[in-house]
Amino acid sequence: MKLDKNYPSLSLSQRFKTWLILLVTTLLLVVAVPVYAQQTTTTSTTGNAVDGFPVVLDGKELFRVKQGIPGIATAEERAAIIKQRLLTVANDSTILPEAIQAEKRGNDLFVKAGDKVLFTIIKEDAVIYNKSREILAQEATKFIQASIVKYREERKAENLVKGAVLAVITTIALLLFFRFLQKIVTKLLAKIRYARNADALELRIKNIQVLGSNAMSYLLSGFVRLGRLAIILLSLYVYLPFVLSQFPVTKPLGDSILKDIAVQIEQLVEGFSKYLPNLLTIGIIALLTIYVIEFAKLVISELGRDDAYPWFYPEWIQPTNRLVTFLIVAIAVVVAGPFLPGFGSPAFQGVSLFLGAIFTLGSSSAVANAVSGIILIYTRSFQIGDFVAIGDTRGSVIEKSLFVTRIINPKKEVITMPNAKILGSDVRNFSVVQRESHQGLVLYTTITLGYDVPWRKVHEVLIKAAGATKYIMAEPRPFVLQTSLNDYHISYEINAFTDHPELMPEIYSDLHQNIQDYCNQAGIEILSPAYTSIRDGNHSTMPADYLPDDYTPPTFGISSQNGH
Template identity: 35%
Template sequence: MALLIPKAGASVKLLAFLLLFVLTAGIAFCQQKDSNGVNADTIRRTDVEQLLIKQQQQNQLDSVLKEQWKNVLDSQPDKRRKALESNIGKILIEDSLRRARELKTIDSLKKITTGHPVMLHDDTLFLVYVGIGAFGTKERTQAITGKIKKIYELPFYYKDSFNIVNNGIDLDIVYNDITVLSVSNLDAMWFGQSKQQLAEHYKTIIAQEIDKEREEYSFKNRLRRILVALGTLAALLLLIRLINLFFRRIAGYARARRDRFFKGITFRKFQLISQRKHLSLFLRSLKFIKAGLILLMIYASLSFLFSLFPTTMGWTETLLSWILTPAKALWRAFVRFLPDLFTILVIYFVFNYLIKIIRYFVLEIEDEKIRLSGFHRDWAKPTFNILRFLLYAFMLVIIFPYLPGSHSPAFQGVSVFLGVLLSLGSSSAISNIVSGLVITYMRPFKLGDRVQIGDVIGDVIEKNMLVTRIRTIKNEDITIPNSSVLSSSTINYSSNTQATDTGLILHTTVTIGYDTPWKQVTNALIEAANRTDLILKQPAPFVLQTSLDDFYVSYQLNAYTKSPNESANIYSQLHQNIQDCCAEAGVEIMSPHYRSQRDGNTTTIPEQYWKEDPK
């Protein structure tokens, strides 16, 4: 850059040389800073101090040059003065640009430089960013903190004893003979203030903080805080006692008038909760509310007690944060979840109404108002249960991505773990479910049927997707897994007992000797069947001769009934009637195995049925 310097005296040449030197050095310095950039990972605290020192030296040199330029301009004629003023203006523009770049560099350093706090007890007074002399920032901060604590611990303290003293280089903040800290040009440049302004600011903060802390820790205030704390504890104990008494009275009142206020909870004539359970739930709710109130008062009292003493004042915020932080987090999570919750509700209502529509058609099929070819009415409810399960499962699959935390690794890990457990531990359950589905659509029996499954005979009282329950004639309830039902043979005694069916054939066998005519035996057996209750007259009973053995004939009586569930009673009465009818007909029920000829002893027929002297 060429400058037009008119021929003048030695002072003008010297001044121009100094200006060029300062301008060149400043431009080079700023260009170096601009080329290197501000890196938060590489700039150290010494870099900050060196930058401030260079800027301080530059400002001092600028002030000297300005004074010399003023003297030179005053001694020059008008023509030379105008030329010099033009050149000086160009230099000042370059100087202002350099200063702007330096301020930008300092602002960048402020963003990455962490100050050290000067503290009194738990309060931060101000931050120190630069060192002074041989003291680094950390050492300087420790020294200032120590002197402030020393003044705080003095037996007597006067707020107005703080003064600002100029030592020729820095401004010292002094309390009596204690120099608390020195405010340097570096400090002023860092904060963009004058030394006097910064020193006044520091003095005010230190004086007020020491005065406040001494007031808070005075004996009078400590005694007052202790009395307030004791009063708070006494009030807390009294309130807890009153709360216990209040809830005890309410519980006693509820017990005394249980018949008036607690009648149980019913839904559609079905009692969900009994009177005793209703009262028990109310009393437990009272205990829960009482415990919540007591804990809330204890929590509030502790927060108040901690706030009384300066040393524990910070604990109040910690104690409150234990409640407020989770509560705020839950509230924010709930607010974020609201759009997903609305989506879940819409999905639920759509599937719920779809299931209601399917239920309507199922009820119509059960009532035979709707008939489907090849679809039995007793399939309606099981089919509805299957469809409902599939729809709810599909609904959960759709809803799952909208659940809070569903995309977190922990949630997904738990889902995988539960899936593995279900697959490993439910093999037999799945087998029973599949067997239950097959049994449902095979229709081997229905509720109330008398069946024989394996060695078990009884009435079907329950069948579901997992098991079938049978009640025997001895009132024994036997549970059979559906997989066992499917793998074993099943006899249904009730399948042919409808109005259009002939009925179940009950049969029993008696053996009669060859000396008795078979027609006489047949008539006696048929008469016994006709006398038996629940035995049908049509189709008529009949007798089959099932075998001709060495000494007797086997007669099998067959009779129809439509009451298979009463087969045990029918058999018992039938056997009684067989004995009576055979005795009336003079037929002995016996299976003779001859060892010797009868010698004239009486027969096995009861005496009341004798017509002549039996042989």
Template identity: 35%
Template sequence: MIVRTPVLAFLFVMLAAPLQAASEEVRPETPSVLESALETAPVEIDGQLLFRVRGISSFPAAERAEAIRGRIEKVAADPSFPSDGLSAEIVENVTMIMAGEATLMIVSEADARLEHTSRDHLATLNMMRIRRAIDEYRQSRRSDALLKAGLYGAGATALLALVIAVLLVLNRWLDKALSQRLKSRVHAIGIQSFEILRSETIWKAFHGLMRVIGVATIAVSTYAYLHYVLALFPWTHSISNGLFALATGAVEHMGKSVGATIPDLLILGIIYYLAQFVLRRVRHFFDAVEQKRVIFAQFEPEWALPTYKLVRILILAFALIVAYPYIPGSESAAFKGISIFIGLVLSLGSSTAISNLIAGYLMTYRRVFKVGDRVKVGDVTGEVIAVRLQVTHLRTIKNEEVTIPNSQILNGDVTNFSSMAGTRGLILHTTVGIGYETPWRQVEAMLRVAAERTSGVLGEPQPFILLIKLGDFAVTYELNVYIRDPHGIARINADLHRHVLDVFNEYGVQIMTPAYEGDPDEPKVVPRAQWYAAPASSDQRKAG
């Protein structure tokens, strides 16, 4: 039995009156900013949305919606009240929707403005929705409807069991069929004899992927089953709607996320292809410079490759700076933290590497040396076999490879034996000490004869002799000869010394180096007959 509640109606009228008075200060065609920002709550019956209602500070929207829902369900649960018995009554400035003598809800002018319609029209629409909800509420709880829903639910359960069984069998069959067809084509991944991924590991990953696909298919089928079965019964219809909203919300969120990143990905793609295009054109240009098809004054062709590497770093750095804001997740705190950490590690650990890198480029443009030159760096003398950005590799005369940091080379002294050898020639020198009793003209003539006999010594420019010291016991002569091959310095020097010894022995002149304090009884010369004493051979006689 439904009882009229005039006190409750009076309270609703009193609550609606202030809203009506406040609304008169605002033009009807323009809702106030406050009303547009008010919170609303849905009124749902068995998971079906009827309408949304607003609230006030003393009666929040959620409490108002719950109160309206409770009164509607109470009326719907009373089969003695016909659904067409609803009526609308106007009291003061509000419209009351009545179920007999019971008030279901009150529609005010503020509610109508929220829906952008008139109060009477909104009351009529809400009354029609309540009437339909009452009919559906009663229809869904009839015994025949519940029996039908139970049969459909049982059928869906049986169908789910069949689908799961079929999926399990199909997954096993598909796994076996693909294994037979692809097993012979799957091989281990490795570099030469080192295996990065074994074939067994690849197969385990493949089987795991097939199991994941099977589980995902079963999960989707179970979700569809729950959504369907829960929607059959009025008490669980709202849960079914919640599952559907959860799935659609996840898909919508993923779609929005992907959609939001598509423009950024397109921009990243454009930046990538533009950078690749510019790098290709720059590489072709510097290739032309290296091949001397393009010539610039004061720019050496061997500078082309290192200059291209430097320009490439600048282009890639510029592209990365431009692309950084468009990288997905670049604004996240984790991404920024990782970036700061990487920058800190590089700044702390790469100071030496950067100094060597800069030194490598400075050496290139200063033309200190090039690959193939014979140089002396500190105490190391050898041929330059590779110039890297960080280090330079030298091969000594003993066939030893020495690696020297570029910063050390830049900060030290470098002697390049090859830079002048091809033009003016490289000067080799050696010294001998001869007694004062030997005429200097004779000594110089003998030194010139020794130079003429030495293979690799140039005739032009001619060798020259310097008297560099008048010592206590001997005069020190310096023989200077020109050569073209800086890599043969050791061999030419050795041959020159051999011929100096031979010539001085031929003419019976004693070399006073090292010095001594007294003259020997016999001159310290080697007789011609003993020039090729053992272990010397006749082959050396012919070579001499």
């Protein structure tokens, strides 16, 4: 057989599954069903002492026996005896249906088939059914004759052949339908794979990606395979009763399955019709929820306008929308809960308790982080892109979520910090001044010099060094603070403004380099005064490039007690 290139051939596992389904179906038809059907035709149908016990032929109830014969047989035993005799007569082709007649002998009234007595109609039967015994005998005779005619008609060779032909045709049609279904499913799966490879399956809602192409491909493929399985099961559910109803032996079972299908459909329709008011109520709640959410978003957007309310900041709009949407949906779910199917049932309550226990036991830290995340949003501690210092961690904020915050430090290390930890730490934001007031961030560093160096000269050198540093602002001008007068040295703090706080490590490095260069050019040694007090005879600490060509180290000075 030549295969179409557009449809890949079935894999070994798929072929095995197909043949396994066919094998189980065949065994069910050939072995299990006839045995079950035979048991159905030979066992009594359920009855009781009030409604009577049915007399059944070929799965159809003819009449019911409500009265037994005292001292001889109960009503149930009497019904079983009559049914067995009718079955014997129905299988005896020498007894014509017309031979079944009612016969009266004295006070006894019999229903006979030829010379065989089927059953006796007693006086109690007439009392129970409120009819004369003669009328009961005539009605029973007509029912039995018609049932035997139909029983034998269905078992004729031509009807059996017709049923077999219909069963074969139906089986072939089912196999062809399965093959067609497999081709359709294979084609759909191929299209899903092609769309996934082209990255054309992502699901977006208002420019927000909900699911990527890989996730959507997995989801759609699962739905297609699940739909295939559902169609196969539904086809078998319809196929089996139809095939079983073509043969007299299995017809009761087929009729029973069809009856079960009809009952289930009826129950489904009835349940759906009863649930329609609740469904309508849920729909109204959902519609009102959508309108309330949209109205809340409009109000929040209006609050966030730059010229509307100075106490509501624009960066609060998106998180407030999410928080309000969550609260509105939660309230809607609570209101709609009583109208959901199964609400209040033990199963629903059990699932609710189970989920509540899991949430209580396993989400304490998650709730703490979520609450901390909300607090951090509304305290405006930092925004995406801000350069911050949180405890010992310093870097740029690259992600803010409900539970964690991610920071990338100057070494390009991404650090994930729980929001609860951030809320309990000091947060220094180096970018907020530049962003909100357009002022520069003050960078500062301290050097210590001895009292022998003129402070005005130090100020001049430090300011020149800061001015020569890249990313240091010319205005406002750098300035120097003398922060302390120590025992052996003075602390000079150079302060300079920058509008690039995210480059702090680079700026500090350049500033320190320039301070070294400019101090060396001015002949200022940056070293401890304790070293200079014992430096007689030692070489200067400044690089040779900054020393005069005729520089020679000083000699050691030695003096006696009398000053010589």
